[in-house]
Amino acid sequence: MSENKLKLRVAVLGAGKMGGILLQAFVKSGLLDATDVTATVLHESRTEELSAKYGVTVTTDNVEAARNADVILLGVKPMFILSVVKQIAPVLKPGALLVSVAASITTAAIEGAAGGEVAVIRAMPNTPSQVLAGVTALCAGRFVQDEQVAVAERLFGAVGRTVVVAERLMNAVTGLSGSGPAYVFIMIEALAEGGVNVGLPRDVATVLAAQTVEGAAKMVLETGLHPAALKDMVTTPNGTTVAGILALEEGSLRATLINAVKRSAERAAELAG
Numbered sequence: 001m002s003e004n005k006l007k008l009r010v011a012v013l014g015a016g017k018m019g020g021i022l023l024q025a026f027v028k029s030g031l032l033d034a035t036d037v038t039a040t041v042l043h044e045s046r047t048e049e050l051s052a053k054y055g056v057t058v059t060t061d062n063v064e065a066a067r068n069a070d071v072i073l074l075g076v077k078p079m080f081i082l083s084v085v086k087q088i089a090p091v092l093k094p095g096a097l098l099v100s101v102a103a104s105i106t107t108a109a110i111e112g113a114a115g116g117e118v119a120v121i122r123a124m125p126n127t128p129s130q131v132l133a134g135v136t137a138l139c140a141g142r143f144v145q146d147e148q149v150a151v152a153e154r155l156f157g158a159v160g161r162t163v164v165v166a167e168r169l170m171n172a173v174t175g176l177s178g179s180g181p182a183y184v185f186i187m188i189e190a191l192a193e194g195g196v197n198v199g200l201p202r203d204v205a206t207v208l209a210a211q212t213v214e215g216a217a218k219m220v221l222e223t224g225l226h227p228a229a230l231k232d233m234v235t236t237p238n239g240t241t242v243a244g245i246l247a248l249e250e251g252s253l254r255a256t257l258i259n260a261v262k263r264s265a266e267r268a269a270e271l272a273g
């Protein structure tokens with residue numbers, strides 16, 4: 001594993017839900033040593049508990065955390081990101097790479113806040129990174145070298161899949177895979193509820209629902225077949241599945257999911273201000 005390590009110092013500024021998941025996953029995947037990672041949060045009262053939880057130093061001092069870092073992962077909410085970048089700009093090492101996971105905020109806005117020719121990569125990861133099954137879209141700002149894109153691909157590649165997209169597509173990515181785990185959790189919860197409704201114990205129903213979602217997703221990714229072709233393989237003429245599909249169509253599941261992605265992407269565009 002050690003030959004696969006990334007020997008870089010990483011500061012995670014804003015180790016909340018997404019930042020915390022990523023830093024733990026980078027260490028869990030073996031890519032980073034915990035000793036090479038520092039993290040910050042806003043509230044001093046949380047630092048001790050989070051240091052113990054994450055196994056890395058956690059403080060409230062963004063400037064000290066950023067000072068020696070090769071990669072600075074910005075995990076604060078979109079509305080705070082530019083003020084954090086302005087705060088750390090004076091201490092950035094030459095060649096330091098800023099990686100923002102904030103929805104909506106452009107690389108140009110972050111470059112502007114940094115006040116110079118700073119390398120900025122915008123990333124949109126998702127929470128399944130916690131179990132190394134995430135997917136992250138990346139796009140590079142104007143001052144990013146190819147090797148820095150490769151570093152970001154190694155970081156996020158260690159916790160799932162990566163895709164590189166044009167920056168104008170990042171809000172669309174946010175609407176699909178950034179927010180998407182929440183939609184799927186709701187679907188799993190609802191499928192399990194359906195199982196309970198027809199007599200299954202809840203724990204069994206939840207395992208059946210979650211494993212069915214994982215298995216179906218794997219078939220799409222591993223066979224390369226169109227999802228509709230895989231759906232047809234399940235659907236026996238005059239059988240049970242087509243009866244269930246009729247209920248889905250009556251409930252407009254497709255239109256509802258299409259709308260969910262659209263509304264989330266629109267909200268990402270709105271948050272950019």
Ligand SMILES: NC(=O)C1=CN([C@@H]2O[C@H](COP(=O)(O)OP(=O)(O)OC[C@H]3O[C@@H](n4cnc5c(N)ncnc54)[C@H](OP(=O)(O)O)[C@@H]3O)[C@@H](O)[C@H]2O)C=CC1
Pocket residue numbers: 013014015016017018019040041042043044046062075076077078080084101102103124125126127178
């Ligand atoms: N949650 C998700 O699934 C995803 C989130 N994102 C992006 O990740 C970012 C964070 O979202 P999320 O993790 O959900 O939110 P959280 O509120 O869980 O995390 C934000 C963290 O930032 C910390 N923070 C706030 N201000 C500062 C500051 N000035 N300096 C240092 N740390 C600070 C907070 O500290 P404290 O804990 O003390 O309050 C908190 O830990 C957002 O920009 C979001 O768009 C991207 C992809 C997916």
Ligand SMILES: O=C(O)[C@@H]1CCC=N1
Pocket residue numbers: 103174178179
């Ligand atoms: O809800 C949000 O704004 C963040 C961005 C993508 C997922 N969570």
